[in-house]
Amino acid sequence: MSIKDLDVIFTAPHPDDLEIGCGGAxxxxxxxxxxxxxxxxxxxxxxxxGSRERRLEETQAAADILGAAVCEVLPxxxxxxxxxxxxxxxxxxxxxxxxxxxxxxIAGRTPSASPDHYQSQLITEAARFYSQLTKWDxxxxxxxxxxIDHLVYRPIPLSAEEPQFHSSFVVDITETMxxxxxxxxxYQSQFExxxxxxxxxxxxxxxxxxxxxCGFRYGELYNLPRPVGTKDMISLLGDWEVPPPFSPYGRG
Numbered sequence: 386m387s388i389k390d391l392d393v394i395f396t397a398p399h400p401d402d403l404e405i406g407c408g409g410a411x412x413x414x415x416x417x418x419x420x421x422x423x424x425x426x427x428x429x430x431x432x433x434x435g436s437r438e439r440r441l442e443e444t445q446a447a448a449d450i451l452g453a454a455v456c457e458v459l460p461x462x463x464x465x466x467x468x469x470x471x472x473x474x475x476x477x478x479x480x481x482x483x484x485x486x487x488x489x490x491i492a493g494r495t496p497s498a499s500p501d502h503y504q505s506q507l508i509t510e511a512a513r514f515y516s517q518l519t520k521w522d523x524x525x526x527x528x529x530x531x532x533i534d535h536l537v538y539r540p541i542p543l544s545a546e547e548p549q550f551h552s553s554f555v556v557d558i559t560e561t562m563x564x565x566x567x568x569x570x571x572y573q574s575q576f577e578x579x580x581x582x583x584x585x586x587x588x589x590x591x592x593x594x595x596x597x598x599c600g601f602r603y604g605e606l607y608n609l610p611r612p613v614g615t616k617d618m619i620s621l622l623g624d625w626e627v628p629p630p631f632s633p634y635g636r637g
Contacts, residue, residue: 391455392419393487395539396476396509398466398501399429399442400458401572405422405584406491406539408451408565409558409592409605415452416561422455422483423448426476426505427463430463435574443575447568455483464499468507474524476512481528488513489537502541510536538608542591556603562592600626620627 393413397403403411403423414421426442433575441458448456459475466472480488490509495502515525517532539550548558558565566588569576576584596604617623 389483390420391422391483391485393489394422394424394480394485395489396424396426396482397491398426398488398499398504398505399463400425400440401429401569401575402445402502402505404447404451404492404565404568404572405588406541407489407605408447410489410556410569410607411453411605412451412561412564412568413453413556413558421452421454422457422479422485423451424459424476424479425456425458426472426508427466428458428477429454429463431463432575438596439574440572440612441608443571443573445561447571450539450564450568450571452564457562460550463501466504466508467503468504468511472504472508473511473515476508477515478525480512480516480533481525481531484531485533488533489539489607491541492538493541493548495541495543496545498543502577506538536610540606540608548608551572551611553606554607554613555595555601555606557596557599557603558592559596560601562589562603565592595603 393414395403395407397406403425411421411423425585428437444458445456457479460478461472461475488509490506491502492506493502513533513536517530519530519585521527538550566585569584569588592603592605595606596602613621
C-alpha cells in the first residue's frame, strides 16, 4: 500500500448522507488509524436551502470532524443521478486511484425521498466491478486496475423494503456518536431549528435501536452480500454485551 492508498471508501449520493448513515463508523475507523475516504457522488445542489458554495464548506467541515483522510465531491448531477456509464466511470476512477480494500455504499429504495439513493447503490456495485477491469484504462483516466476485496452495504433504515442480505454486523459507535452528531450538525443549511431537533432525535433513535441489538449503547448496522467467513468462531462471536438477568458464567 502506498501512502496515498486508502483502507476504506464510503460513498453516497449527497453531502450529509454519509454523515447521517455512516458517521459513527467513519469516525471510529479514522480513530483506529485507518485511512478513510468519503466520496459524495453529487454536491447535493440545488436544494430549497443553502448554496453550492456553502454546501461544499459544510462537507469539508464534516469530513474534518470525522477524521477522513480524503473527501471528494464528484461532478455528477443531483436529482438526475443515474446508474449510467458516466457515473460508473467517475466512481471507478476514484476507486482505482485510491485502491481501498473495502468499499461501503448505502442501500435501499426511498420512494418518498430522492431516487438518487437507489441509483447510488447500483453505481457503487458497478464501479466496484469496473475498478478491476483490464485493457480499459483509458476510460478511467489511465489509472491501473484494482480489485476491491469487500463490498459493504449501509442499509437506509427508512427504505421501502426490508432488505435481505446474507449477513450483517453492527459497529459499536458509542465512543464516536457525538462526532457523528457534530458532523451532521455542520450542515446547518439543511438542518436548523425544528429540523435539527428532528434529525438529532432520528440519529440517536436509530443508533440506539441498532446498537442495542448487540448490547451497545449506539451502533450502526451494515450488511454483506455474502456470508461472513471465519477461522476462529470464538473471536468472531466476541463477548455478548447484552446484560443478562444474572451474572454470566456462573459468577454469583
